[in-house]
Amino acid sequence: MPRPVRPLAAGLLPLLVWGVLAPGGVLAQGTGQAPGQPPGASRPGSPPAPDPVFEAARAAFEARPEAERRAVQDALVWAGSYNSVVTGTFGRRTYEAIGAWQGRTGGAGTGILDEAGRAALIAAGEAARRAARFTVAPDPATGLVIGVPERLLPKRARVPGGSRWQSPDGRVTLDTKAFAPGDTDLDALFAQSTAAAPDRKVTYTLKRPDFMVVTGETPAGKFYIRHAAGPAGLRGFTLSYDKATAREMDRLVIAIANSFVPFPGEAPVAPPRPVATMPDPGAPAGGAVSGTGLVVGPRRIVTVLPGPCAGPQAAGQPARILRRDEGSGLTLLEGAAPAAPSAVLAPAPGAPGEDVIALAAGADGPVVTTGALATGGVLAPLQPGAAGAPVLDRSGRLLGLVARMPTQARLVAGVLPPLTHPLVGLEALKALLGPDAPAPPGAETRPMSAGAVAGRLAGAVVPVRCGP
Incomplete structure (x- = not known):
């Protein structure tokens, strides 16, 4: 292992x-x-086996x-x-x-x-x-290329010699900076960045002829400074953030540093990645994913519709409501369901803490999310549009559907955290589906990886929306 x-x-x-x-x-x-190598398998000073x-x-x-x-x-x-x-x-x-x-x-x-x-x-x-709406693109003010988590840092402004991205509350700031040849040198920047101060502690330094890195802490925050030298001068960035955001920002530091190209003309640069905006499940605009449906049989799709739904569509085609439970919003639709393996119901509800997989319909196809059962629902970082998403055990058996989702994602430091979402469980599914309920498996199913579960059932997940 x-x-x-x-x-x-x-x-x-x-x-x-x-x-x-x-x-x-x-x-x-x-x-x-190496992992699993018996002690003493290699002599001291010799290469490991x-x-x-x-x-x-x-x-x-x-x-x-x-x-x-x-x-x-x-x-x-x-x-x-x-x-x-x-x-x-x-x-x-x-x-x-x-x-x-x-x-x-x-x-x-x-x-x-x-x-x-x-x-x-x-x-x-x-x-x-x-x-995070992480976008890698050139910075016009400096010429360098850098990735910016724009959902976290929506405020952008020009500053002397560079650009600034900042969170709305000012607790996270990303500054880029460029110096023309002769304005300063790497030694001077390194000395300035590592200077001792009573409210500032340097935790790591590294200097080479062509680049430098300095990291450190203040009483309330952390910082990461990086500059590189080249024929065009010096270019770099400084990222500072409140310690309260450190859990997510420490990961984003890696992504930002990996994206940094100080002189893009000297090395190939990957094209900026398109950033998809998060669909609002309450919006009736054409093409918006309002929720998720699961194919349970020929022309049968089960979903959760928390409110009234005029002109329902499943998989982009008109659908008809056959049965609906007004209390939970659990709904059985008749529509042009794609031919796909249908999920089977689990023999019993899962226990809190059990690992599960949720499959939600997204704008670009099914979105696979892992989580765990919790008291009152499922704990997972689900996106808006996951209402009705099937929640499956590690054998690919259906435990329930996500009951409802907020219309906007709740983000922490620009990243969606795991939250507990209510679940429509097995008993409600059996009561609504009746004869349309998938037959239980004939034999015990072995546990599978999340990828294997998703690969088997991704074709049975379809987008559902309301409106013309």
Whole structure:
């Protein structure tokens, strides 16, 4: 099994900075005795014996195209499992991060992603990126390229020599800065950034001929300073944030630092990623996802409609309400349901703390979210539009539907946190569906990974909306 990954807050910034130094952009990802290696397998001072599990994971990872390898590492950053530089190269941290992700999502922790697992990881990373509205683009004021979590930092202004992005309450600030050749040098900036002050403690410094990094703390906050030198002068950024936001900002520091390109003309830069706005499930505009439906049989779709619904549509086609429970909003629709495997009902309600998977309809396809059953509902970072989303156990059996969702996402430091959402359970489903209820499985179903569950049932999840 992979060794446990340290929490992001522990040693985060030194790890992130050190990865930049490895020759050729390859991460300095650690050495030492491999997981599972017996003590004494190698003589002191000799190289550690090869770990066949690690080497198999390396071979599987390196067999993928570079763009896919980078996408996996980027998704691991957003999933909170990886705290180093996105390079597309494989090392111990990538191996452990994949294992940690698999462990959290019910996998075996092998460090090898199958197609379904890779898709689930990429979807989870993209969902977190969208929740932050993280946009990588050139800064016109300085010429550098940087990623900005625009949902957290919506305020933008020009400042002398650069740009400033800030949170509405001023507790998080990102400043870019450019200096023309001859205005100053890296030594002077480093001395200024590391100067002692009674209300400021420097926690980490690194200086090389072409770049510098300084991190530290104040009584109420944390900061990260980075500058690079080149023929065009000096370019860099400073990120400062309140300690109350540190849990989420420590992850965003990684994403911002990984996106930073001081002189984009000297290296290829990935094009800015499109940022999808979060649909408002209360909006009747054409194409908006109001909620989620689950195919339970031929032309049968079950969903939750908290309020009146004129002109219901499922999967983009007109639908008709067959039965509805006014108390819970649980509704059975007749419509052009796609041919897809239908979920089966679990034999019994799950217990609080049990790991579950929610499949919600999104603007670009099903959104896979992992969570846990909680007293009164399901604890998960669900997006608006997840009302009616099926909640499944690790065997892919239906435990209930998400009862309702707020019309706007509640964000913490720009990222959607897990919240407890009410659940329409098995008894209500059986009562409403009656003869349309999916038949229970004939034999016990083995546990599966979240990716396998999603891969089996994603085709049975459809968007539902009200209105013409």
